[in-house]
Amino acid sequence: MDTTTIVLVLAAVVTVSIVIIVLSQMRERARIERARKITAQEDAYHRAYRLLSEIPGQYLTPDLKLLLIKRMEEACAELASLKSNLPVRQWQESAAEMKQQVLEKRDSTTPVKIDSPEKSNYVKELLQNLFKMIETMHKSGRLDAATAKKNLKYVLFLVHKTHADLHVFQARDYVRQNQIRKAIHAYHLASTEMGKSRDNPLAMKAVKSFRTRIKELEALSAEGQESQHADSQSKLDREWDTFLHDDEWKKKADYDD
Template sequence: MDTTTIVLLLAAIVTVSIVIIVLSQMRERARIERARKITAQEDAYNRANRLLTEIPGQYLTADLKLLLIKRMEEACAELAGLKSNLPVKEWQKSAAELKTQIVEKRDTTTPVKIDSAEKSNYVKELLQNLFKMIEAMHKSGRIDSATAKKNLKYVLFLVHKTHADLHVFQARDYVRQNQIRKAIHAYHLASTEMGKSRDNPLAMKAVKSFRTRIQELEAMSAEGKESPQGESKLDREWDTFLHDDEWKKKADYDD
């Protein structure tokens, strides 16, 4: 075997080795990228599902629920295309059933009281994550600008409502303890929070109701009266603020 043949043979061996290494690296990169995409879509599904199940039921409108289900369905479609080993078909079936219930107004809503700073902060964190998710859906073209704007504005309103919930709970507690000045301060804080959503009619009606309650308590304090037993009319109404037709009528018809 002459020198030229040996050189060519060695060159061929080196070339084949390089091709094998490159192909191996490409397959590994493809495997890593596929795993990354599967993890990302699984996280997207779990994040949307968590928001749907953990945000207090009274906060989620049908539109927000359907947006969350839309994100879950999109994640499932991506996972199906990636042929993951996750129970995608079960997730898709569950999402479809829940979507039907929401559209037909058969889904159940369980109100949750915001009665501690910890709970208020946790719900606020969930709402902030919901806000980011809607923004991401808009940027990626999954929803149009009008849908994004409407829902983002409502989520901001819910953040303010969460803080107001805590202040109302504290105010009630102060009234029960006959600490009227502290109760008045707590209602002022609740009014300030709702006032941040000035373009929401429900929020403005809540502000008016808080001011009325503050006037009642100020009159009670000036006369040296003790707080009456039981909840006030405002407190009873506040518990059903987001799903009571009475508040909606106030927002629509009251001047």
């Protein structure tokens, strides 16, 4: 075998080796990318499901529920196209059933009383995650600008409400301890939080109610009344726990300027 032939054979071997290596790397990159996409969509599905399951029932409007279910359905569609080994069909059937229940108003809505700083902070974290999810859906083109704006505004209102919930909880505790001035201050803070959503009629109704409660406590404080009497006079405290799912509050908010 002459030198030229040897060189050509070696060149062919090197070329074939390079092609094999490149193809192997391409397949590995494709495998890694597919695994990354599957993980991302699985996480997206579980995040949406968690928000739907764990955000207090009184906070989630039908629109928000359908938006979360929509995100779950999108994640399932992506997972199906990627031929993942996850129970996608089961997830799709579950999402379809939940969607039907919401549309037919058969879904259960269990209010959760926000009566501790821990609960308030946890709900706030969930709502912040929901806010980010809606932003991401809008930026990726899966949600139109008008729908995104409406839902983002409402979720921001809910974040303000979680702060107000905490201040109301603290105010009630101060009243029980006969620390009326501190209770008044806490109600002022609650009013300030709700006042941040000035374009929401329900928030403005709450602000008016807080102001009424503050006047009640100021009068009782001036008269030197006992905390038990102050607590019994609080119609607001009884209404606040059902604030978002009380039809009477919503009716007043819709028509009372």
